Amino acid sequence: MKLQVDRHAASPIAQQLEESIRHWIQENGAGGRRLPSIRRLAAELDISRNAVIDAYERLVAIGLVRSRPGSGFFIADGAAVTPQPSLASTPLQEVTNGLWGLFSANEHSLKLGCGWLPNAWRESEDLTHAIRQVARKSQSGIFEYSTPQGLQELRSLIQERLRPLAISASAEQIVMTSGGSHSLDLLVRMLLEPGDVVFVESPGYYNLFGLLHLQRVRVIGIPRLADGPDINRLEALLAEYRPRLFYVNSVFHNPTGSTLTPAIAHRVLQLAEQYDFTIVEDDIYADFQHTPTTRLAALDGLKRVIYLSSFSKTLTSSLRVGFIAAPPSLVQRLVDIKMLTSISSSRFAEQVLITLLQNGSYRKLTERLRARLSNQMALALTQLKQVGWVVFTEPAGGMFVWAKSPVEKEALMESARRFDIMLSPSHLFFPDNQTTPWLRLNIAYLQDPRAKAFIAANSDQGNTPK
Amino acid sequence: MKLQVDRHAASPIAQQLEESIRHWIQENGAGGRRLPSIRRLAAELDISRNAVIDAYERLVAIGLVRSRPGSGFFIADGAAVTPQPSLASTPLQEVTNGLWGLFSANEHSLKLGCGWLPNAWRESEDLTHAIRQVARKSQSGIFEYSTPQGLQELRSLIQERLRPLAISASAEQIVMTSGGSHSLDLLVRMLLEPGDVVFVESPGYYNLFGLLHLQRVRVIGIPRLADGPDINRLEALLAEYRPRLFYVNSVFHNPTGSTLTPAIAHRVLQLAEQYDFTIVEDDIYADFQHTPTTRLAALDGLKRVIYLSSFSKTLTSSLRVGFIAAPPSLVQRLVDIKMLTSISSSRFAEQVLITLLQNGSYRKLTERLRARLSNQMALALTQLKQVGWVVFTEPAGGMFVWAKSPVEKEALMESARRFDIMLSPSHLFFPDNQTTPWLRLNIAYLQDPRAKAFIAANSDQGNTPK
Secondary structure, three states: OOOOOOOOOOOOOHHHHHHHHHHHHHHHHHOOOEEOOOOHHHHHOOHHHHHHHHHHHHHHOOOOEEEEEOOEEEEOOOOOOOOOOOOOOOOHHHHHHHHHHHHHHOOOOOOOOOOOOOHHHOOHHHHHHHHHHHHOOHHHHHHHHOOOOHHHHHHHHHHHHHHHHHOOOOOOHHEEEEOHHHHHHHHHHHOOOOOEEEEEEEEOHHOOOOOOHOOOOOEEEEEEOOEEEEEHHHHHHHHHHOOOOOEEOOOOOOOOOOOHHHHHHHHHHHHHHHHOEEEEEOOOHHHHHHOOOHHHHHHHOOOOOEEEOOOOOOOOOOOOOOOEEOOOHHHHHHHHHHHHHHOOHHHHHHHHHHHHHOOOHHHHHHHHHHHHHHHHHHHHHHHHHHHHOOOOOOOOOOOOOEEEEOOOHHHHHHHHHHHHEEEOOHHHOOOOOOOOOOOEEOOOOOOOHHHHOOOOOOOEEEEEEO | OOOOOOOOOOHHHHHHHHHHHHHHHHOOOOOEEEEOOOOHHHHHOOOOHHHHHHHHHHHHOOOOEEOOOEEEEEOOOOOOOOOOOOOOHHHHHHEEEEEEEEHHHOOOOOOOOOOOOHHHHHOOOHHHHHHHHHHOOOHHHHHOOOOOOOOOHHHHHHHHHHHHHHOOOOHEEEEEOOHHHHHHHHHHHHHOOOOOEEEEEEEEHHHHHHHHOOOOOEEEEEEOOEEOOOHHHHHHHHHHHOOOEEEOOOOOOOOOOOOOOOHHHHHHHHHHHHHOEEEEEEOOOOHHOOOOOHHHHHHHOOOOOOEEEEEEOOOOOOOOOEEEEHHHHEEEEEEHHHHHOOOOOHHHHHHHHHHHHHOOOHHHHHHHHHHHHHHHHHHHHHHHOOOOOEOOOOOOOOOOEEEEEEOOHHHHHHHHHHOOOOOHHHHHHHOOOOOOOOOEHHHHHOOOOHEEEEEHHHEOEEOOOO
16 A cells, blocks of 8 residues: 655645545545554654554545544445545534524524524523623723633622532632633643543534544544443543543534433542543533532533533523533633633623622523423424334423434435424534434524424325425 | 754754754864754754754753854854753743733733733623623524634625725735734744745844744844834845745834834835745734835735734734735735634624624724824823933833833833833844843833832933932
8 A cells, every 4th residue: 555645735735635645545445444543654654653543534524534443444235336525524514504504504404403492481681681781881891801710799799600510610720701601612622632541422512523634543432322422432432542531512412412320420530530531421411400410510510520511501692601520630720721712701701700600690591491392302202202203301491302203214314404493413412423313402492383294294104295 | 063863852852953063062162163054963863853952942041052144053163161051041932921911910010011002991881782782692603613714794894994095905815813813823824834034124033933933933022113114124145045035023113112104115026026925924013003104015915924913902902803815825824724623713702803893893992092192102202301211212102112211121120020010021022032121111001009109210311219
């Protein structure tokens, strides 16, 4: 296998290598043949291992190469004859194309696949009032940078909010961010080096997968079951890999709607101790939960666990406020990276949130949302069951149901187009982009007549398109 | 020279290598001795070149090692006997410590060294009005994510604002960000790989240096003169290095206050063509300028030049709004990275800005600011000259004067402490952290009685401390 790269060419080394391997495969076939190890190929071509990893990952993404955990990379069967998608189809772009789709969808189409509440659910009175109050009263609120870590008053209020979850974090352990994605980005940059291994849940949050690809880390999926990550599989993969961190979405998991049980939480932490990895606990759906369940951060006391949450799902996606609660030893560096990459978050947004947390209106808002979601969830589960849809698990709350129609996926997608319903691209929820019959449904949209008709039309009584 | 690293140890490879070299130097001395090349050491220890670069950079930062452009790294003279500062003193932390200092300064101390306008200059009426208007009228403005690229309407208004600067950018070439630092961060992530070479101006914007260190790139300073970057030095260094990009702050340069001349702009672009590098033109002080001067982006037509600016310096640092105008081929990837790392910027902030741009109040605000700054600049230059301070150049506007007191730096710092005046850490403006007699003064604070007394006390009539 003769491969060449030119370090003076305009295109990146990884891309050159990918193309070189692609041409070789298309000329020589040899499905099942093992590719050189990352280390060997890097040494032979005198390029970085990251460039090799990147090239192999691109080839995996377009189906020419298969990765077998522990034993390396192999040319996929039939790779030589499969027509290849364009170069545009890198893992990163797969994800962003999916996101673009959600954002640029026709305004009138029903966003049954999206990850946010419908505008009709939003209550503007309290938020508008708080905004006007900050604008009127706070000169610093409308003009100044926030402090590097975020306003002390807000961090103290968040400290209070974490108490019912049994998470003890001092205000000094809390770092304000511009939302959940920003939190993840800061953590990824602080904790990961290119080539590191990261475990994620599969299915899981696809924006994270794109972010990890951007950082050039190896992403390995741990199956997500109804009670949390698949512990047996986690243990088996830990024997082969030494992940730097494991990302877990504990409560009302995206996309399955499932919630971590105490027993699984305990086992995950034991394994983290044994295999020395960090856990990022993403809890952005926390405020949709009525009775708190076990958090990893609560059991662990924020030693190995870094916890994050945000106000985007409940209050507003526009103002961009999230936070991280971290082990004390990590706070300074986290804030350093935040300063270098953004100076500070929005002081205005932080002050608006302080107002709503202090006057109790945020608490009342989340109570109303929980009641409404709980009601919608019950309706959704009944509605799906009646027409023969299968659910992965019956979520105790939150926005998502992970459901499977009795109808073939292709017919289902066609039907969604006819009803002008936007579904989320399910394969993106899997780090290896596997095709799947499961769909993430946002229950807040499921009582819309179009959604009802769509579900009913794709029932076990046969597909009856209008 | 025997060096060892343990890839299974808890501490990062680069840190181990740094410590290992440090011990070797302290035991063996040998100032002036050349260290192994990055490539050789990486191969010998089977570690990444980035780890070696990182270790060498840390050693440079603490003065144990000197980098000689083109010929490698050498043990500094006297390195073995110099007491070493703590490990905390990495280039990145130097910068963030400087930033922390500015942010955490006593509220009552006079921030003569800071990079923003005094609160007393801020005019709240129009901004408050716009905020209240958006809160009242726009349901989407207070709740929804913005679009991935930023609101179309705002991008069209920015397109109009670029026209008088002779920069032709369609709204499709403009990407909204959460401020200047966020813009730089997105560009750094899109354009740079660890180990790449980047040219910056020296002195220049120190937050950028920290950001570049974070991305593990090699930072090389091009002297900034009164008419722009030192073209001779730039040309000489281009013969030795192939930078991926050159960062230029064209107008009212931070910290010198100087402005790029058309002739230098033209030469920089010729060299960019000849040596095939990208230019990032930072123009965040643009709106302080009354009569537009030549922009690199205007001459180049946004082919090799990526232009950025923000509203933080004029309107508000709290709402976090900036933008990038980029060559069309880069826009999609830029937005992809923005989505993965933050989903979107604040729609609320974008709508507030739309309001202020549309109703003309932003234009009037900047007119008032320019008149006021121009007046303050004239006063400052007279004031400094009278007492024998030297200015690097007489800025035509903006906030900064780069000035040198007739008094020794140490006495000057002591005097500043006595007057409760916060100066900026001058060495940070140099990518190699060189000590310097120059100070960045923010002229908007210079008529404060404390500032006047401080300047007068450190005159060529001798230091007359009270």
